[in-house]
Each structure stands twice: as C-alpha cells, then as structure tokens.
Amino acid sequence: MKKMVISVLGCDRPGIIAAVSKTLSENRCNIEDVSQTTLQTEFVGIFIATIPERLGEDELLEKLQEPLSPMGLSVLVKPLQESGEWQPPDSEPFVITTLGPDRLGLVAGITEVLAQSGINITGLRAIFRGGNDPRRNVMIYEVDIPTAINRSAFRTALYRRAEELELDISLQHRDIFETIHRV
Amino acid sequence: MLTDREILSTLEMLRNEHLDVRTVTLGISLFDCADQDHERFMQRIHDKICRMARDLVKVCDEVGMQYGIPVVNKRIAVSPVAVAACAFSASQMVAIARTMDETARATGVDFIGGFGALVEKGMTHGDRALIEAIPEALAGTERVCSSVNVASTNAGINMDAVYLMGKTIKHAAELTAGSDGLACTKLCVFANIPPDIPFMAGAYLGVGEPDAVINVGVSGPGVVKKAIDRLRSANPAADLGQLSEIIKRTAFKVTRVGELIGRQVAGKLRVPFGVVDLSLAPTPNVGDSVGEIFQSLGLKAIGTPGSTAVLALLNDAVKKGGIFASSYVGGLSGAFIPVSEDLNIGEAARQGYLSLEKLEALTSVCSVGLDMVVLPGETSAETLAAIIADEMAIGMINNKATAARLIPVPGKKPGEKAFFGGLLGEATIIPVSTQGGADTFIRLGGRIPAPVQSFGN
Numbered sequence: 110m111k112k113m114v115i116s117v118l119g120c121d122r123p124g125i126i127a128a129v130s131k132t133l134s135e136n137r138c139n140i141e142d143v144s145q146t147t148l149q150t151e152f153v154g155i156f157i158a159t160i161p162e163r164l165g166e167d168e169l170l171e172k173l174q175e176p177l178s179p180m181g182l183s184v185l186v187k188p189l190q191e192s193g194e195w196q197p198p199d200s201e202p203f204v205i206t207t208l209g210p211d212r213l214g215l216v217a218g219i220t221e222v223l224a225q226s227g228i229n230i231t232g233l234r235a236i237f238r239g240g241n242d243p244r245r246n247v248m249i250y251e252v253d254i255p256t257a258i259n260r261s262a263f264r265t266a267l268y269r270r271a272e273e274l275e276l277d278i279s280l281q282h283r284d285i286f287e288t289i290h291r292v
Numbered sequence: 293m294l295t296d297r298e299i300l301s302t303l304e305m306l307r308n309e310h311l312d313v314r315t316v317t318l319g320i321s322l323f324d325c326a327d328q329d330h331e332r333f334m335q336r337i338h339d340k341i342c343r344m345a346r347d348l349v350k351v352c353d354e355v356g357m358q359y360g361i362p363v364v365n366k367r368i369a370v371s372p373v374a375v376a377a378c379a380f381s382a383s384q385m386v387a388i389a390r391t392m393d394e395t396a397r398a399t400g401v402d403f404i405g406g407f408g409a410l411v412e413k414g415m416t417h418g419d420r421a422l423i424e425a426i427p428e429a430l431a432g433t434e435r436v437c438s439s440v441n442v443a444s445t446n447a448g449i450n451m452d453a454v455y456l457m458g459k460t461i462k463h464a465a466e467l468t469a470g471s472d473g474l475a476c477t478k479l480c481v482f483a484n485i486p487p488d489i490p491f492m493a494g495a496y497l498g499v500g501e502p503d504a505v506i507n508v509g510v511s512g513p514g515v516v517k518k519a520i521d522r523l524r525s526a527n528p529a530a531d532l533g534q535l536s537e538i539i540k541r542t543a544f545k546v547t548r549v550g551e552l553i554g555r556q557v558a559g560k561l562r563v564p565f566g567v568v569d570l571s572l573a574p575t576p577n578v579g580d581s582v583g584e585i586f587q588s589l590g591l592k593a594i595g596t597p598g599s600t601a602v603l604a605l606l607n608d609a610v611k612k613g614g615i616f617a618s619s620y621v622g623g624l625s626g627a628f629i630p631v632s633e634d635l636n637i638g639e640a641a642r643q644g645y646l647s648l649e650k651l652e653a654l655t656s657v658c659s660v661g662l663d664m665v666v667l668p669g670e671t672s673a674e675t676l677a678a679i680i681a682d683e684m685a686i687g688m689i690n691n692k693a694t695a696a697r698l699i700p701v702p703g704k705k706p707g708e709k710a711f712f713g714g715l716l717g718e719a720t721i722i723p724v725s726t727q728g729g730a731d732t733f734i735r736l737g738g739r740i741p742a743p744v745q746s747f748g749n
Contacts, residue, residue, distance in 0.1 A: 204294065204299060206299055206300075206303055208303075232293050232294075234296060244300070247296075247300070249294075249296060249299055249300075251293070251294065264357075277307075279303060279306075279360050280360070281302075281358075281359055281360035282358050282359050282360075283294070284359070284552065285302065285359040285360065285361065285549070285552065286294050286298050286299055286302055287294070288548045288549065288551075288552045289298075289302055289545045289548050289549060290294075290298040290301075290302070290545070
C-alpha cells in the first residue's frame with residue numbers, strides 16, 4: 110500500500126465529494142484524511158488515501174478524471190512525501206489579525222515578514238471586499254512562532270510593516286481565544 | 293482551528309469595549325520583617341518589597357503584550373501594618389508609610405495597600421497608633437492606601453472605631469484641603485473585609501495568606517454593556533432572564549482573561565496564584581461605566597426607581613458567570629459603583645437621580661459600598677461616623693463585605709465639583725440630610741453585638 114494526495118478544484122456544486130470517494134472506494138483506495146473548503150464559488154478538496162500497489166499514479170488520475178472532468182473539476186494526484194524537508198522547530202501558537210482598507214499587496218506584505226522570521230502559517234483566512242469598512246477587509250493568520258527567534262524584534266518588524274500597509278494589526282497568543290471562548 | 297467569530301469578537305472586546313485586566317496585585321507578607329528596632333523594620337520592609345516586586349511591572353507588561361490584553365494597574369498589597377508594626381508609635385507609623393511609598397516608586401506600581409488595621413472587636417496599641425497616623429501618612433504620601441476593618445458579622449460593629457474613623461476621615465480631608473480632600477480617596481472603612489482584595493484602596497494581604505501571592509482584579513463593564521445592547525438590538529423582546537444569561541456569559545469570558553493573565557504572571561514571578569476578583573470596575577472613560585449598564589437595561593439613570601433591582605440582577609449574573617470561569621474566586625467580586633470613578637454614575641449624582649440614601653440602598657446588593665462618595669466639607673466627624681455605621685450594619689447583617697470611602701471636600705458645598713484626577717475622577721458633591729442629627733447616638737460608643745446570623749455553628 111502506498112499513500113497518495115489527491116486534490117480536486119472547481120466550481121462548487123453538490124456531489125463532488127461523493128464522486129471522488131466513490132471512485133476511490135471502487136478502486137480499493139482507503140481515505141485517511143480529507144478536508145474541503147470553499148472560497149466564494151470555488152471548491153477545493155484535498156484527500157490523503159492509501160492505494161493498492163498495483164494502481165499507478167496516472168491510472169488513478171484517469172479514473173478520477175472520468176467522473177470529475179465532465180463536472181468541470183481539475184484533479185491533481187501525487188505521492189505523499191512522508192516527512193517533508195522542513196522540520197518544524199519548537200514554537201508557540203499565535204494569531205495575527207489585521208483589519209484595514211483593501212489594497213494591493215497586503216498578504217504579500219505581511220507574509221514576507223513571517224517568512225523572513227521563519228514563521229510557519231498553520232491557518233489563514235483573508236477576506237477583502239473592498240471599501241473602508243475594516244470588518245469587510247480582514248486577515249487572520251494562525252502561525253507558529255519559533256521559540257528561538259527574538260520575539261520582540263519580530264513584533265516590531267510586523268507592526269512596522271502593518272503601519273506601512275495602513276493596517277490595524279494585533280499579535281496575540283492563541284491561548285487567549287481558547288480561554289475566552291471555550292469551556 | 294479557531295473560528296473567525298471567536299477571534300473577531302475578542303478583538304472587538306479589546307478595541308471597542310475596554311476589555312482589560314484592571315489590576316494584578318502582588319500580596320507580600322511583612323510578618324517576617326517584624327523587629328523592635330524601627331529603622332531596622334523599615335529597612336527590612338523596604339528590602340523585601342523591592343526584592344519581591346522588582347519584576348512585577350515588567351512581567352505584567354510582557355504577559356499583557358503576549359496575549360494582547362493590557363494589565364492596566366500593577367499594585368502591591370502588604371500585611372496590615374498595624375499588626376506587622378504593632379510596637380511602634382503614630383509618628384513611626386507615618387515614617388513606615390513613607391517607606392512604603394518609596395518602595396511603590398522604586399518598583400513602579402501605582403498603589404501600595406495595607407497601611408491598615410483590623411479592629412472590629414477592639415484595638416491594640418498598634419491599631420491605635422496606625423489609625424492616628426492615617427491622616428498624615430496619606431496626606432504625605434502619593435501611592436499608599438489604607439483600609440480599616442471596623443465591623444464583621446462575627447464580631448459586630450466596633451462603634452468606638454467607627455467614630456474614630458469619622459474623625460480620621462475629617463482630619464485627612466483637612467490635611468489635603470488644597471486637593472479636595474485627596475487623602476480620603478485612599479482610605480476605606482470596611483465591614484467583613486476580604487483578605488485577598490486586589491482592588492484599591494481596600495487591598496491588603498490577610499493574616500492567613502501566603503508569604504507572597506498574585507491576586508487579579510478583572511474589569512469589563514463596557515463589555516457587559518455592549519453584550520446587553522447587542523442582545524436587545526437583535527431581540528427587542530429579550531426579557532430579564534435572557535439578559536441575565538448574556539451578562540453571565542460575558543462575565544465568564546472576562547473572568548477567564550483574568551485567570552489566564554494572573555496565572556501566567558504568578559508563574560513567571562514564581563509565587564502562588566491566589567484569586568480572581570470578579571468585579572465590574574469602571575474607569576472615568578466613556579464606555580467603561582457600570583452606570584451605563586443601568587441605561588442599557590432601560591432605566592433613565594442609575595438611582596431612579598428600579599436601580600436596586602437592576603444592580604441585584606447584574607451583581608448576581610456577574611458572580612454566576614465568574615465563579616464557573618475561575619478556580620479560585622475571592623476579593624469583593626461584584627459590581628462597583630464608585631461615584632467619582634464612573635462618568636455615568638457621577639453624572640447621575642450631578643443631575644440629582646442618585647442621592648446618598650439611594651446609594652446606600654444600592655450597596656445592600658452590590659459588592660462594595662459607599663465608594664468615592666463626595667460630601668460637603670461641613671459634614672461633621674459624627675455624621676461621617678453615622679454614615680459609616682449604617683454601611684457597616686448592611687455588611688454585618690447581610691454577611692457581606694461593605695465599605696465606605698467618603699470624601700468630605702473642605703470648603704465646598706453640595707452641587708460644587710471635586711476633582712481628583714486620573715482613575716479617581718471627579719464628582720459633584722451630594723447633600724447629606726439631617727447633618728448632626730446622629731451626634732448623640734455616635735457618642736454612645738461601645739460595640740454593637742454580633743447579629744444572630746453569626747451563630748451558624
């Protein structure tokens with residue numbers, strides 16, 4: 110048995126997960142993890158499945174394309190790399206939130222600072238609807254900040270970048286949100 | 293994954309609703325500093341307080357920044373000085389207060405509490421010396437706070453001490469006449485004083501407490517008001533049961549913040565975590581007011597008929613939410629109604645909605661008492677004592693903490709304003725009816741016996 114990653118992308122509609130999982134099941138592929146999200150009208154699903162040794166990557170792709178292509182969905186199949194080249198360092202979870210008017214380069218501007226400090230993003234939701242209502246232009250990053258970095262220097266760099274981008278930013282340890290909202 | 297709603301609603305509380313930790317208070321025992329030599333005693337308390345509290349402000353700021361929750365005030369509460377310094381004279385007590393003031397400056401805290409005494413059943417030499425020293429001590433220092441417990445459900449009311457405190461308040465006001473009696477803003481007279489209050493002016497470290505301990509006072513009247521407003525706007529038919537539920541849930545959230553911050557600070561300072569004081573503590577800022585909550589619940593102003601019922605509901609809902617949120621709850625825990633420290637309550641007093649009598653009625657269901665109540669300068673020591681006695685009676689009979697922080701403003705009359713500045717705010721002087729009518733009663737002295745409620749064994 111080997112593990113494959115299957116991702117499916119296309120316009121959202123009923124029956125996408127059903128079509129993917131039916132094909133996988135018929136070919137004796139066992140789903141280990143699955144997650145989906147939709148942005149505006151676009152669906153994306155990512156599956157990790159164990160597949161029989163005899164079933165090739167291209168063959169699986171063909172079998173998936175058969176029901177999915179007529180639905181207008183793109184499919185990508187690749188073997189799962191068991192351990193990535195990048196190993197996460199010891200870190201603490203933080204949440205970065207920005208509010209502010211939409212403009213070009215907001216995500217690029219913030220993530221550049223994160224990348225420079227070796228900070229991994231574990232979750233990101235961003236909504237830009239234009240206009241000046243800050244609640245309609247929000248970025249929420251869940252990040253892991255390595256314990257080894259100079260946190261105060263990172264905070265200064267992040268806040269300076271936010272000021273350049275005219276964003277109202279906050280950087281808070283994740284525990285505060287769990288503490289307040291979850292029993 | 294956190295939800296967007298969890299993150300954005302937290303930000304909303306922080307940015308627009310004044311969510312913060314009102315105070316992190318480090319309790320420090322002075323009992324191991326006891327010494328017959330006055331100079332050596334002062335050196336010992338100076339060294340111990342500075343050593344224990346050296347990193348308090350820095351750690352609070354670091355933890356506050358880590359979680360994005362400001363710790364507004366960092367404070368120190370010490371053992372009752374009348375006990376730790378029992379052998380000394382009044383003038384020596386004043387010098388001790390100055391030493392405490394120096395330690396507060398050195399460690400960067402805004403107040404240090406504990407220049408107090410526990411005299412509900414009688415007074416020692418040290419208690420008398422300390423009370424005699426209070427006016428000069430508070431007038432001559434900036435950051436020292438004093439609390440004197442004169443009554444309890446188990447002991448009754450020490451009426452001799454009540455009278456003495458009436459005179460003490462009067463004298464303290466006169467010594468700070470140029471600043472509207474500022475010394476009195478740092479002096480509380482208590483019944484049933486809890487040993488772990490983090491809030492000033494009442495904070496001190498009780499006799500049964502550890503050598504050092506972190507107690508936290510939460511805030512959040514703005515958060516509660518906005519939660520009520522949101523519910524009423526979304527559901528205009530929401531009744532008081534539903535409104536009580538939303539206050540409870542909000543108090544839970546606010547308390548959880550205090551518990552988290554307090555435990556982190558305690559851990560970093562390597563001292564035990566004590567309690568969270570679940571109090572709605574206002575500041576003189578718009579949107580950070582307990583008085584505004586009364587208006588959100590449909591009253592024209594705090595003080596109008598219905599106010600006592602609203603406060604009872606509010607206080608109870610805050611406690612219910614907070615008790616579940618914290619593993620150790622203590623201090624005063626309830627809603628504060630300090631007249632000068634809450635813009636809205638101050639305004640209600642100015643417009644005449646809130647009289648001394650109504651304030652007293654409110655204190656029977658709230659957590660503190662007659663707090664930052666600004667009275668005419670001509671109010672006599674006997675009348676002040678009689679007002680205190682009434683407040684102590686409410687605490688004694690209802691088995692709860694009550695306090696009186698009264699400021700007779702020298703040279704000013706009802707309707708005039710007193711200004712204290714900063715968190716202490718400003719307020720209009722309210723009239724005291726039947727001035728002098730209680731002189732004979734107060735001079736009777738003695739101790740009002742413990743009520744039948746105290747015999748629970």
